[in-house]
Amino acid sequence: MANGGTGSKVVKWVDSRLPIFSFVDHALREYPTPKNLSYWWNFGSLAGVVLVVMIVTGIVLAMHYTPHTTMAFDSVERIMRDVNYGWLIRYIHMNGASMFFIVVYIHIFRGMYYGSYKNPRELLWWLGVIIYLLMMATAFMGYVLPWGQMSFWGATVITKLFSAIPWVGEAITQWLWGGFSVSNPTLNRFFSLHYLLPFAIVGVVVFHLWALHTTKSNNPLGIDPRGPQDTIPFHPYYTVKDNFGLGVFFIIWAAFVFFAPDFFGEPDNYIPANPLQTPPHIVPEWYFLPFYAILRAIPSKLFGVIGLIGSVGILFFVPWLDTSRIRSTSYRPIYKWFFWLFVVNCLVLGYLGAQAPEGWYLFFGRVCTIYYFGFFLVIMPLLGFIERPKKLPGSITQSVLGPGSHPAEAPPPVAREPVREGAV
């Protein structure tokens, strides 16, 4: 299909010199995808779309924004008031950050539930974690740019965490600031990096997709496709399904943009930054709250920071911490409970992160922190040995059509898989 199915001579001419049409054809049309993907598999493409929207709106915002402590707040307000449709661009971007994290969190939890990090997809998972880290850095610096009270004090609290590093912490913090406090040089470099990092994310996304198209998509059964009867071409089946998901997602996003644009924001960030006045209650954006709760649950600054870094860094080790060979949690009767408890635990941590760390809030912050790490370090490794998984279906087709079905072609046996029902 060297002409992308168009039969055009021009396409053929180009393709024989630079096979770009063949490439797109392979990657977006032919790409053999398991035929049983559920709607949980929509969130990867949604994240990609949000990334593009964020870059486009961000570039327009940067045309009107001034990264200077005396002008940043007013320049954002000018965008809201005087730039044509500036309010729209800014609210899309502002709520887009929250949408991006919602989508990516669901994407990550889906990957965890269906064991999408397991052999052979470890690097795919790693690249995802790197994207997530870059996203956090980008979002954090973006939140500083409007230079409101929460921008300033959030930046102060987070950058001061580096001062917990023994010996060199103070020096590193001042190097990050470009001064002796969060000030104009800090704002300038954050703007510069906030513009740069999304393109770094695009780069890692390319590798993420490359790895995906090499190992192919996982699926809700967690078993490998056993032949062509188990897969369907990406286009039109998943392009149309992704587009439907996109429509629903855009409706939710637009509802916030047009009817509740400040829903995810803090009122304090509409007060211009004032280094002499600390707000009574400094909270990061909602998507950092679980980690913020972990940071504050640990009663030592240094170990708090280690806990904070560890809570994200531990994701890199998940492919080896999980000792079970069954990918899909649907076939793991005990792990299933711990997994959902982990999801609830993350939500509770998020709630606690928004409260003052005292009394019961602090107590439960500690309980949840222990479960967070216990889930990865104790439950994941041990359950793989203890648990008796349910029987897996023989193949994707069999699972879709019922056990009595006979696939048209006899599928060649694939990979080393645990015992399956109906397998020889």
Next chain:
Amino acid sequence: MMSTLRTVTAFLIALSIPSLALAEEAGNGHGPVIEAQEWSFAPPFGHYDKAQLQRGYRVYKEICANCHSMRLLSYRNLGEPGGPGFSPEAVETLAAQAQITDGPNDKGEMFQRPGRPSDRFRSPYPNDQAARVANNGALPPDLSVMAKAREGGPDYIYALLTGYEQPPADMEMSKGMQYNTAFPGHQIAMPNPLVDGVIPYTDGTKPTVDNYAKDVSAFLMWAAEPKLEERYKVGARIMIFLLVFAVIMYLSKRAVWARLHRRDHAHEA
């Protein structure tokens, strides 16, 4: 299994206790509970009440503007669509009522001139220090985005303006502070700004503190969100577009996947 049960129980307790604790201590960083009011500009189809915004501007100009700046607004905004809707002539007149410091002129001197629609609202004080000296050390905050800068927005502003009361007998007030039910900590430096009848209304609205507070809160909401009406209008159209898009995509998905299901059943047979 026992440990699982215990963990689950612990989490159920974890979920219920913070809410109890929150009810006890109204503190924990959050201010007093603010009662929600009915506003004409509530989403998704609301719009500003022009007459109310004009009255609100009046209250702002006669009372608030004596101490509070509103530096992000220009007089021209008063005549722009989606706002108080003053006529171009009215905007000229309102602007001209303010004396604006301009310059330097070709002698190198600053000079005073009547305001123009393109001027920003005149600030009552030349700088923060001057504002503090004139107000017992307290700085009257800028009101440009006030309706978005406090938890509760216009509800909070209304509650604050109508929340002046005698302090409870057991409360010790700092010097020069007033008791206010809505203000966090209940001690506010701003004296009660509104008195019944202090500003005559010409459109038949009763000149009461309640109405003043409502009107100026609505005005401040417009000042903070001048594009709100446009946002709702564009939003409604976009929502219709997206709904149609999603439905078409859903039907397309059904149609495309039906082919696949037919093929599968053919295999089965």
